[in-house]
Amino acid sequence: MTTNVDALPQAAEAKAPNSWTIALFNLRLWLKSSTPYLNLLGLAGFVLLWYLLTEYFKVPYFEKLPGPVASFREWVSEDPAYGISLYTPDYYQHIGTSVMRVLKAFVLATLLGVPLGLFMGWKKIFRDYTFPLLETLRPIPMLAWVPLSILMWPGREASIVFLTFLGSFFATVLNTLLGVESIDEVYFRAAHSLGAKPRHVFFKIILPGSLPFVFTGLQISMGFAWFSLVAGEMLAGEYGLGYLIWNSFILVQYPVIIIAMVTLGVIGWLSSALIRLVGDRLMQWKVREACR
């Protein structure tokens, strides 16, 4: 066949790389670029500015705030003045409590939200029933749910998880729905033409086709989960990073506020990096497309 001549060199060039090779390659590329160093410089610059404002020049309005040096000293102290540092079990108890709450809420929101969103995108009738409801409930701020949540659930634990869940849930449903709608009509036609039955359309077109949006949605929903969690914990908590921040404020233990805030930031960032990682594993086609 005449086409052989053309097929061979291209076939050799397009050898499928495995995902580790790609990750390593990307990492090396990243380290060679200026990006990581500029990232670090930006962070360092911010800390320096904060230090100058609060601790060095003691600029009005800023002088009352805890500075980076004081907070860091407290954080690494074996005998912290306010009882929270890397060496105190309390610190980890707060972290653990918050992480568990977010995890419960996030998993629940994903397990309910993704199928719901897929279904809404798949069946127009179902969407017609549910979409207005979703659009009315979604803009209600989490704080507005607090009273109902407390009335409804027996303990404070359940109501905090519920609040966290709500924040996460709506973002997941909406993004999943958008994901289904983003799938080009031509893939549905192709699938039907190839003899696909409804369940194939669902599992082989709708599900994989919406995954990129679903994972963007999960990252957003993780952000909302932390946001709602802290709100919930500030109102009614006994443990947790949100509670720690509010309590330290009341007890005038200002460096602890900074410790808890930075901890929240780092954990939040790690959790969305984790989601991205899982997403990349499930969507090799997207990863490989990007490194073309």
Add this chain to the structure above:
Amino acid sequence: MNASASGMSPRGSISIREVTKIYDPDGAKVLAVDNCSMEIEAGEFCVLVGPSGCGKTTLLNAIAGFHGITTGEIWLDGELLCSGARTPSPGADRIVVFQNGALFPWFTVLENVTFGPVVQGGMSKAEAHDRARTMLGQMGLMGIENNYPSEISSGMRRRVEIARAMMNDPRVLLLDEPFRAMDALTKTVVHQFLLDVYDKSRKTVFFITHDLEEAIFLGSKVYIMTTRPARIKKVLDVDIPRPRDFRALSSATYLRLKQECIEAVHEEALKAFKAGEREMA
């Protein structure tokens, strides 16, 4: 490319009888196809050319089963596919290759090619994979089965898509301007590929294009359509012997047919232009 070699009775004759299609009958009433009739023999390589927006895709979609027609009938091998009263449904006996390609980007080449047999349930996954590998090999597409569509060239993608269609041993291959966005070099490769596939399988091919040279080079019959609403203006019998290759492009027959074709199309293009319609490519 295999099953039909042993197939006895020719399959894939299409009879289009007085088909009319009106879009949006209660509102704007766009008459896309008007009383159009065609008889396509089993194993014919039928090419449709016509001005942009004249209703070619509309006709193809009706054969594919993506939408119904307003009046008239379309028959496939003596079975009624659709009529004014009968809404069609798509099926693996009439596979479409789309203009911009419709390989599933989330599946590898192998998963794409085996999609049809696997969802139809006639074959186990292993069996389908074996057959797909064999076929990709015969078609000169080996070594890419674990790549995703985004990783291979556009010409390669289009060939894989044709392979995916052929895996189902369809009665008709429906191609809607499949090579439109390709550069001239890639086109020569995919043309030769499609001709090889056709020569080996002798499937009925229903091929839409704007490109007159492509039409004559590939087709057994070229149907030139009028501006919207679509009707058949002229049918050219392309008596260039097969198997064809690029040398056919300089034959006297080819040049004569091309001249004939250009004249007919030019007339329609002028009409379309005067009617304020969009120009044809």
